[in-house]
Amino acid sequence: MPTDNRSRTSGSALALILDAAGGQFLRLLALLWEGLSHKIGRIGEVILLLLRILKRLPWFFMNPSLTLEQFIRIGVSSLPLIIVISFFIGAVSAVQAEYQFRGFVPSNYLGTAVCKLVIIESGPVLTALVLAGRVGSAIAAQIGTMKEKEELDAMTVLDLDPLRYLALPRLLAGIFVFPLLVIISDFLSIVGGWIITTLVLKVTTATYVFGLRFLFQPYDVLTSMIKAMVFGGIVVLMGYYHGLNAGPGAKGVGQASMKSVVASCMLILIVDFLIVYIAY
Amino acid sequence: MNNDHLIELRHLQKSFGPQKVLRDVVLEIRKGETMVIIGTSGGGKSVILKHCIGLLQPDDGEVVVDGKVISSKNKIDVKTIRKRMGMLFQGAALFDSMNVGENIKFAVREHEKQHSEADLDRIVAETLHMINLNPDFRFKMPSELSGGMKKRLGLARAIALKPEILLYDEPTTGLDPITSDVINDLIIDMQVKLGATNIVVTHDMVSAYKIADRIAMLLDGRIIFVGTPEETRATSNPYVQQFINGQRKLLAEAD
Ligand SMILES: Nc1ncnc2c1ncn2[C@@H]1O[C@H](COP(=O)(O)OP(=O)(O)OP(=O)(O)O)[C@@H](O)[C@H]1O
Numbered sequence A: 001m002p003t004d005n006r007s008r009t010s011g012s013a014l015a016l017i018l019d020a021a022g023g024q025f026l027r028l029l030a031l032l033w034e035g036l037s038h039k040i041g042r043i044g045e046v047i048l049l050l051l052r053i054l055k056r057l058p059w060f061f062m063n064p065s066l067t068l069e070q071f072i073r074i075g076v077s078s079l080p081l082i083i084v085i086s087f088f089i090g091a092v093s094a095v096q097a098e099y100q101f102r103g104f105v106p107s108n109y110l111g112t113a114v115c116k117l118v119i120i121e122s123g124p125v126l127t128a129l130v131l132a133g134r135v136g137s138a139i140a141a142q143i144g145t146m147k148e149k150e151e152l153d154a155m156t157v158l159d160l161d162p163l164r165y166l167a168l169p170r171l172l173a174g175i176f177v178f179p180l181l182v183i184i185s186d187f188l189s190i191v192g193g194w195i196i197t198t199l200v201l202k203v204t205t206a207t208y209v210f211g212l213r214f215l216f217q218p219y220d221v222l223t224s225m226i227k228a229m230v231f232g233g234i235v236v237l238m239g240y241y242h243g244l245n246a247g248p249g250a251k252g253v254g255q256a257s258m259k260s261v262v263a264s265c266m267l268i269l270i271v272d273f274l275i276v277y278i279a280y
Numbered sequence B: 001m002n003n004d005h006l007i008e009l010r011h012l013q014k015s016f017g018p019q020k021v022l023r024d025v026v027l028e029i030r031k032g033e034t035m036v037i038i039g040t041s042g043g044g045k046s047v048i049l050k051h052c053i054g055l056l057q058p059d060d061g062e063v064v065v066d067g068k069v070i071s072s073k074n075k076i077d078v079k080t081i082r083k084r085m086g087m088l089f090q091g092a093a094l095f096d097s098m099n100v101g102e103n104i105k106f107a108v109r110e111h112e113k114q115h116s117e118a119d120l121d122r123i124v125a126e127t128l129h130m131i132n133l134n135p136d137f138r139f140k141m142p143s144e145l146s147g148g149m150k151k152r153l154g155l156a157r158a159i160a161l162k163p164e165i166l167l168y169d170e171p172t173t174g175l176d177p178i179t180s181d182v183i184n185d186l187i188i189d190m191q192v193k194l195g196a197t198n199i200v201v202t203h204d205m206v207s208a209y210k211i212a213d214r215i216a217m218l219l220d221g222r223i224i225f226v227g228t229p230e231e232t233r234a235t236s237n238p239y240v241q242q243f244i245n246g247q248r249k250l251l252a253e254a255d
């Protein structure tokens, strides 16, 4: 009898453990599913928002000045940051390339390394990541504040469609100003690399330029511009979306701003991978 | 349906999460009248106004404006009706990134393309005059205005398009008695001279008695009383008496 008893206890203990583990596992699955379906719902909302903005595309021609104003505002506000960051990215990649190449690869190819890295990846991606923090968060904060202070409602009541007057100009400006900023960034990075290679690494300008032109592909520039446009759209869309969904008060606006940056950064890296995967 | 009624709120119910704000709001507003809605703070008066102009949709019930159900999913109806309506928000809701003049001009410029910039400037000057604001203020930014001035600018922006139906959320709150009276006269003028229908939410009983054709009282998510100013003064309804006399306790409960 005692044996029986013991086996029964151990059996039920095992069952209990399994049960508990199963319960935990199921709960974990449920939690994951909940999180996932929530995320999927949000993606759906974002896509819907994008479509609703794009539906207003014809209105661009009614007020092109609104888009121009945003274009200039985003461009000008981002430039100082882009200048400093791009210059140093060029410098760092030159120094790193020299260190990695030392003894294996002739310094002829320093320019090649800098140029490839900058045009293919660091130019568009780092510019976009930085602008997610500079531009996307500002849009989220502005739209969030306008929502909080009922300015968006006031626009709706006056039949001034916020998507037409606020979202569309920002989206178009983002899509078209990012490539321009990336070109500036690429150029400055290459200049940064050049200054370091000639002054510090004692490589002649001619060698650096030879490296730049070697393996240079216009196709790389094309994909880089496409990336820039997509990233510009992502940053603005995330900023606008999170602004619209901001919680109440200063805290809500701050959080919206933060969420827009996190979401933009993640999307930028994911989409970067997808574009590279398709293009190469 | 009675054709006299320009706006009908039919058994509106509205909750925010667990909080039931409107339980069963029934109210009819006649064409060309000034309806004043009174009620305790946080009772849902602003929520009612937002239903009237389609900014909020009821959980249950209907909002009918000029025979059209605007609380339905049909966006077209809401948009056409909205063109005939104007609203002063409780917090003014000015466009912070635009100066005073632009705040007034923006919608007029977009909707009435026939105006030249000079026309628009004239409209701004006239509207500022109507609300007793100095025209020199048109270059100031909203952040540079006092609370009462913001309120008046919000009103200016709403009336610049000359809507037929005007919703005012506490138009005189925070104004001195003299400016309040200017606003009262303006609301009356909108009705008498332009034939507008006014719905005014206010706590200011002096203003309510002066402008109202009828006064409605909201309590616990229901309209519990509707009557002319005389009827309101004379009513034996204890809740209305309590409110208009500003007593903390119901008369019945006192001593
Ligand atoms: N968008 C919203 N989301 C959640 N709750 C809301 C929303 N709008 C209003 N409420 C809630 O509804 C209630 C009624 O609000 P409302 O602003 O209509 O009050 P009110 O009668 O206008 O008060 P007051 O005289 O202070 O302006 C409040 O408790 C408020 O918290």
Ligand SMILES: [Mg+2]
Pocket: B045, B046, B047, B090, B169
């Ligand atoms: Mg209110």
